[in-house]
Amino acid sequence: MAEKDDGLGLTLSLKCSETYHPPPPPPPPPTVTAASTRFPLNLLPSPPLSFVQRHVSSHLNHQNHHQKLSFVINQPDLNPEPRSYQRVIDVNRPPASTSTLVALTAERDDDAFVSSPNSTVSSVSGKRVEREDNEAERESSSHGISGGEDEDDGGDAAAARKKLRLSKDQAAVLEETFKEHNTLNPKQKLALAKQLDLRPRQVEVWFQNRRARTKLKQTEVDCEYLKRCCDTLTEENRRLQKEVNELRALKLSPQFYMNMNPPTTLTMCPQCERVAVSSSSAAATSSTVGSTGLPKPLSMPSNHQKQNNLFLPRASIIPHRPVDAHHPRW
């Protein structure tokens, strides 16, 4: 991501541990969970809520208000809490008073046929239950032929256009089917439509929209992961830059030369693990920096250390170098 040679023999190399792969076609299972994401979220820190997180959270919170069937990351159960709604109106079963309209629309071909003019929703709140009652009445009266609307043809078109909310049961069955396979062949579509008393076109549209929502959620998850990755790398970069600055200050410090290491310090290459006699500058580079920013004096190895081969002076912080630049002065 970023490489920098600052003259101290330090190379800053910031690379994301993972390579971002362009999104493949959305694979089954379609439900978005942390496990289904392409990225190992558990390997990442948990930064504060990002924009994306806030956005998604806002969306999800809003959906809670609506009490609509939706999918939530890490929440495969679509109907987690028992609903207390009193009654569910099947939007695809027209009220008795709308039979005339049904008769009118029944002339259409399958896809153009409107299964119900009733637009009420399956509700969870008492408030909405009341609305259902009211709307059911309103619908049944407004769609009656006796209403005498001048929309004889246009009325049909409007009715065909009328959007219908699927009932909870219908949506649940669709969700279950979608979990098994996110696309339907014509046979499955017809069977499902028959089972749910929907038009095949409705089932098809529902699956299309559901795939779109799945993909959108997956995109949001991916975006969130990448943002976290970016945050982590930014923090790492900041830390390394600070370290570089400290080392630069160290190099320019007069005390750096005063505390010059004896010329026979042993250093070990972290790549080949060969121990070599390092130059004074290299040894100084590997000196540790105290909290004050000043170098600690290097000490000569004791006899014990020498005999037991325990003195490997800070070889572990000798910076990694590219292979082709290996041992430039060895």
Added chain:
DNA sequence: TCCCGGGGAAATTTTACCTCA
């Protein structure tokens, strides 16, 4: 190789419903 129809993806529109001032 071109044409055609079916199906999916993406973009967009429409509708229903909620919250809030």
Added chain:
DNA sequence: TATGAGGTAAAATTTCCCCGG
């Protein structure tokens, strides 16, 4: 309490593209 504006999710439509026959 009623109402309208604003916002959102979901249903539906339109358009484009790909692929197999």
